[in-house]
Amino acid sequence: MDAVELARKLQEEATCSICLDYFTDPVMTACGHNFCRTCIQTSWEKAKGKKGRRRQKGVFPCPECREMSPQRNLRPNRLLTKVAEMARQHRGLQERDLCPAHQEPIKLFCLEDQSPICVVCREAQEHREHRVLPVEEALREYKDRVKDRRERIMVEFEKVALFLAEEEQRLLRALKREEEETAMQLRNSKATLDQQRRSLDLLLLQLEDQSLREPLQMLQDMKGTLARKRNLSVQCPEVAVPAVVRTVCRVPGQRDVLRGFQEEVMPDPTSAYPYLLLYESRQRRYLSPLPEASTACGRDRFLAYPCAVGQQSFSSGRHYWEVGMNLLGDALWALGVCRDNVSRKDRVPKSPENGFWVIQLSKGKQPLSPGPTTPVTLTEPPSHIGIFLDFEAGEVSFYSVNDGSHLHTYSQAAFPGPLQPFFCLGAPKSGQMVISTVTMWVKG
Known part of the structure; x- marks a missing residue:
């Protein structure tokens, strides 16, 4: 006999046939059957009021075998009290181990429906044609x-x-x-x-x-x-430029990994420079029409540069987004993240010391050597750039979406506070920037 069947037998022996629940204060009649004291007394009380053949006074039939048993001969069954308590505490007899429809032990697993069933369910029309396995074998x-x-x-x-x-x-x-x-x-x-x-x-x-x-x-x-x-022929030797490294790091599958952290970053129109236009292609509408002079100087609006920040603010976790670019002029653009409280009214260098972790993008300009106040500048920027922020690691990394190459990584012990995606365009007619479904450019 397996454990489930043994538990089932224990449940049957510990159940009162009148209330169909575990025994409470079980007593034994003269014929040897057991009932809850309250259940058998209630049953006999009801039998007193029924009309029928005359019975001997104080004698009542057993609800199971109908043998007459004197009411005063009810004997407490202390052993059955312990058995009933054991049955209540046995985890194998909990409701989750019984079929809710038939109250039978769940012994089978239906492979078609991927659900546990009992032997009665197995014979029902619903599962009769299905392939089933014993629960142990399915497990x-x-x-x-x-x-x-x-x-x-x-x-x-x-x-x-x-x-x-x-x-x-x-x-x-x-x-x-x-x-x-x-x-x-x-x-x-x-x-x-x-x-x-x-x-x-x-x-x-x-x-x-x-x-x-x-x-x-x-x-x-x-x-x-x-x-x-x-x-005497004086010749200038071929110049080797150590600062330009030709070997590019391209990690196969890296973009797929980064896209596991991809966010739908959207620029915040209320932060945009007054003459920075944002067009939402999905809704086919302008998000930031040219404001009136009275509204141009909002508290959150950039006034020193044609910039905007994202609507999201990140203070934990890993986040990745991509930005498309169409550079037409040689004006410097900037892309990356910034503190949520950077100066928006004054012109300050876009450096980590001032709360900016960005790379600059340009065409035709000589790259500047990165310094304390000078961001990294790309003279041949790709058409799509991916930005990966690992807040806990204190890193902001930039990747070329075109060929999967790594462009640059800022690394520090920790960020000073929440960060927002940062977008900065050049002068009018210098091109466009595409963030998710929003296109940005400077009104000429």
Whole structure:
């Protein structure tokens, strides 16, 4: 007998046949049957008032076998009291283990309906044609499936980890080769410059020596000196620019991972520069028409730059969004995040010290070396840029959506407070910026 059947038998033995509930103060009649004291007394009280054949006074029939039993012969059954208490506390007899429709133990699992059923349900029309398994077997099969899925996940992630490790080594080797090539170019350039310097020093010494001679002798030796000067070819060596790194970090699958944190970022029209137009393509309407002079100087509106911030404010978690760009001019744009309390009335450098973590975008301008007050500038910006904010890690990273390459990462111990997406355009007719379904440009 399995545990479920044993629990079922225990339930039957601990149940009163009158109230169909567990025994309360059980008593035994003369015929050996058990009932709750209240239940049997109530049953006999009702029998007193019924008309029928005459019975001996104080004698009543047993509700189960109908044998006559004197009322005074009810004996307490203390053992059954303990059994009933055990049945109440047995978790195998809780309501969740019984079929709600038939009050039978749930022993089967219907594979078609993916639901547990009892033996009575199995014979019903609803499940008669379905494939069923014992609950233990279905549970074992499910555990095997979970185990297989867990192993498959581990294998696939091991493959990805191995592939990423190999890709990491490949990129590091490429970067090492680039470093060695650049160093060799610099060494060759230095050797060429050293050789030319020595030749020029020698020629200079000869000229100084001849300048001390007599005029006639100096003129006689001048022909040879001028010939050596003509034969001395001073060449500028090829310039190697260490600041420009050709090897680009592209992590396969990175964009798919980042999109797991993607937000639908929307610019806030109430923060937009007065002449910054926002057009919502989904609703086909302007969000920020040119304000009147009286409303142009709102408390939250940017007045120093053609900027706007997002409606969202982030103070925890990881968040990712993408911005499309169509740059027409060479004016500087800026993109990233800013503190929610940055100055909106004054012109300040867009640097972390002032609450801005941004990259600048331009065409044709020489990149500026990042410094305490100078953001990173891209001279060949991609048409789409992804921004990833990891608030707890204190990082803001920028990626090219076009080829998946990493552009730049700001990193600090912690952010000073809530951050908002930040968008800043150049002068009029310098292009457009697209955030989600909103297009922004500066009115000319």
